[in-house]
Amino acid sequence: MIEEDKLPAFEKDAFCCPHCNTFAQQEWFPLINIEGITKDLSLSSCSYCKEYSIWKNKELIYPEELFKLLKSEINDDITREKLNKVVNRHMENADSETARNYIKSWGEQIDDFNVEEELKKFDDGEYLPGFWPWIHQDIIKVSKQLFEDKHYAHSVESAFKEVNSRVKKIYRNETGTEEDGSSLMMKAFTYDKDKTGQITKAPIIQLTDLMSISDIDTQNGYRFIFAGSIMAFRNPKAHENQNITKKSAAHSIFVASKLMYRLDDSNY
Template sequence: MANFYMKFCPNDHVVYAEGGMPTQKYCTTCGEELISKCPSCNSDIPNYFESRKYFTNNTPVNFPRKNDFCIQCGQPYPWAKQFISGLDHSGIWELMHPTITEICKSRFESGHYADSVEAAFKEINAIVKSAHYKKTGKEEDGKSLMFKAFSSENPSILLSKLDMVTGRNIQEGYMYLFAGSIQAIRNPNAHNNLKISKELSIHYLFIASLLFKMLDKGIIQEKNITT
């Protein structure tokens, strides 16, 4: 195994060297000045990796995936900012589920990023809550609601056929995704009045958009089902 170190180009290029930091200052692809520290907080960007080398040219066999966000301050690195900015200009709302656009767009565009995210996940919770009550007559909420509504044993909302292992895995996997999203994203925003960045809110809204698409696909169960 060989040791490699990287410097990073704001335009998403990487320069690497074996055994120590690259000495060059500018990107050989686009000419931009290379960076090795976060522009927001000046902490080091993770830049070390180990890899076997090809015998023919001594280049690394495997490259690690670059971080898009600083692990110290949470701000996006320049290449991630460019990607997110591109999404803004190309119309992220065209990629979102229509319900996200309807209830979140005005909040988001007025700068209320946390509020837009909270609204999305509150709506998801409300839809699942209604479906679960329709089947069971019981009031549930939050994470426990998601575990019961999407259970692979007797779900209130069926996302996949349960007569095969693959179908049960899909049902259970989305159960954890719904429950985890409510616990990790909705609850902290709803209870602690947190402020989140524009970039992070976009990621959260795409998660919510996926969950809405799965709810569109789901079949609400009106009585117990057998597998």
């Protein structure tokens, strides 16, 4: 449990940071008053995690929820539920380093909590927050259930098969011919140009206006990203010859989703 004299307090030189839960020196910064808007506001900065806390009228207002959890430890034991709340908050804010620190420091105070085992789970992605709201609907349909059933390699494979199928359909409708895999991607996104560098034939899938060097670089870049992704991820287990972790699968699914959204952005 945290000792009461280590709790955050206004203008205290050191206290238990509400961001990283580390007892550390604090640097204080009064804010400039602009037409009364920032009156009586101050900042404190943790020397360990470098995060800022905001104070108004000498009371901590950010991060208030984490501060309440710290205060509750004076009389209550740390529980798995409290740990999960703090870890989830930091993971949602993409602050995985601080979340990991909480697992280590608070986990040591929880009965039947194997810190090393939980840290391994964290490093393997077991503490990932729900990311599906950010994923393309077509990828969700083919990958989400497999992912949640812990068939991580199959969830990634299905995601990139969906990307491949979408591009294949566009290419077939335009050319009347069948292509597949990386060869399909290279042909679908490639344009023709003459000896002067002028584009003479637009690509089947045109992602930019191709009017500037930046446009051309973007088109070429996505051509190689699509082709490379299909080569690397459509059968990830075969390529890596190992089990795919939850974290690795999530990263790959984000790539597939990005490619699908890019096609949406260009109205394909």
